[in-house]
Amino acid sequence: MNSFSFKLKTFFLEIGELSLFAGRFFKELFKRPFEYSEFLRQCYLVGNKSIVLVGLTGFIIGLVLTLQTRPTLAEFGAVSWMPSMVGISIVREIGPMITALVCAGKIGSGIGAELGSMRVTEQIDAMEVSGTNPFKFLVVTRILAVTMMLPILIIFGDAIALYGSYIIENLKGNVSFQLFFNQVFDALEFGDILPATIKSFFFGFAIGLVGCFKGYFCKKGTAGVGKAANSAVVYTSILLFILDFIAVFVADIFYEL
Amino acid sequence: MERSSGHKIRLGIFVILGTIIFVSAIYLIGQRQEMFRKTYLIEAYFQNINGLQKGNNVRYSGIDIGTINDIVMVNDTSIRVIMRIDEKIISHLKTNAIATIGSDGLVGNMILNIVPGKGDARMIQDGDTIETFSKIGADDILSTLGASSENAAILTSDLLKITDAMINGEGTLALFLNDTTMSKDIKKSVNNLKNASYSATRSLNELNNIISNFTTNQNSVLGVLLNDSISGQKLKSVAVNLEKSSTEIDTMLSRINKVVSDIETGEGAINYLVHDTTLVYSLRQTIENVNEGTAKFNENMDALKNNFLLRGYFKKQERQLKKEERKANKDKE
Secondary structure (H helix, E strand, O other): OHHHHHHHHHHHHHHHHHHHHHHHHHHHHOOOOOOHHHHHHHHHHHHHOOHHHHHHHHHHHHHHHHHHHHHHHHHOOOHHHHHHHHHHHHHHHHHHHHHHHHHHHHHHHHHHHHHHHHHHOOHHHHHHHHOOOHHHHHHHHHHHHHHHHHHHHHHHHHHHHHHHHHHHHHHHHOOOHHHHHHHHHHHOOHHHHHHHHHHHHHHHHHHHHHHHHHHHOOOOOHHHHHHHHHHHHHHHHHHHHHHHHHHHHHHHHHHHO | OOOOHHHHHHHHHHHHHHHHHHHHHHHHHHHOHHHHOOEEEEEEEEOOOOOOOOOOEEEEOOEEEEEEEEEEEOOOOOEEEEEEEEHHHHOOOEOOOEEEEEEOOOOOOEEEEEEOOOOOOOEOOOOOEEEEOOOOOHHHHHHHHHHHHHHHHHHHHHHHHHHHHHHHOOHHHHHHHHOHHHHHHHHHHHHHHHHHHHHHHHHHHHHHHHHHHHHHOOOOHHHHHHHOHHHHHHHHHHHHHHHHHHHHHHHHHHHHHHHHHHHHHOOOHHHHHHHOHHHHHHHHHHHHHHHHHHHHHHHHHHHHHOOHHHHHHHHHHHHHHHHHHHHHHHHHO
């Protein structure tokens, strides 16, 4: 019982610290000067370096989803609904979620490990001494970069996943490229794409925030760096699911309207 | 800048609670989906709602205009369906609109269709009731289909019996189908019929010829009859003569009649002869007497022949007769 209350205490402590960290991020975000070059460099690192990974996972997800759904739809004689079904499920849910999880693994752990090692090697302390705001230079740029890049990565991943789905449809059902994408875009509405895109901004923010938080407050020692990277991924993944749940809930209300 | 851990824990609890409250608030909002829109409530009474549920769409001429808000059982035969209609559409609805329950696709959700009524009516307002029309549901169609299929089953079984009987050779139809000799007979009959009709046509042709001969040929009797005007004239005169003769015959017969009746009434000698029976008797008597007399006379004459005085005469007569006979024989030779 004692250990449970202690765990609950540390959990709430963690949440509180994360909330304070997020508040500090918004406070520092609108303070001059803006670190443009560092922001663009982070964008390149976060976005460009992840494109191959996101593309590959998206492609395979599209392939596998179509292959798995096809027999069931064929049973109902509804194979012609395949493009619209796959399109909606990928754009609305599977694309953003899978891409965000993959990015949580790659970007979140990367940021956690990078900032953690900086903390361990006392580079952050050195920055503070030299008069540079380490939070603004390291944390704000990274969180902002991930928040901006993740929606783009998600849209890219969606496109690749749809292409993967098209390949299976073309191989198995002789559906032409034009027909497939016509059907996909017929089925998709603005109400499908907009909530998914708004949601992906929050996903990006969560990945950057948790990664930076874990790295920034890394415990001393080399073990601390590994722990920071690991917990960054775990917490991010949990947070992503919670965010997704809330986002779908909210989007559902507006979608019904 | 550094805050106490107690402060941080309180902040953490606040964030978690805030999230939970936010989510539950969203859930409550989601329950009442049309919260942010102004809507009107309209009622309709149905006998059967065919599985309509709360939240099903309401369509007006095919446009989604709202949802089913509530379904209440009023009594054992009527169900009140309350629908929530969008404010923008309500200005187009009139009180004579008709609500029907349909299905969205073959296996889709049920929907409530509102069809505009005919003619003019007041615009609908909040809380108004509109007319309903119960279409035949899929269940009813299926039940009638069931009855039809039963009938079809009975029919087909009967048909099966008939075909069985045919195959087994029972009845007239089976004979038609199976008996080969019959078909031959029929064929023969048909052939005979054909021949008969052929000869009939021939006969008719001949008859035609004959008739035409009658009319054209003047040598035959009928031809003469038909064509000869002179003979006709003669015939007419003959007929006239015949008529004359017959009138004469008639008068003659009447006279004869008169004579006969005279006879019968007993005037004149003939009547006497006919009717008097005693005369016949006396006549017979007289004839008997005459017979007797002549027989006696014959005796007398024989006696006279043999009398010597007269014998010579008879001998002379015999010789004369023989002479004549000889003379006749000589002439023949």
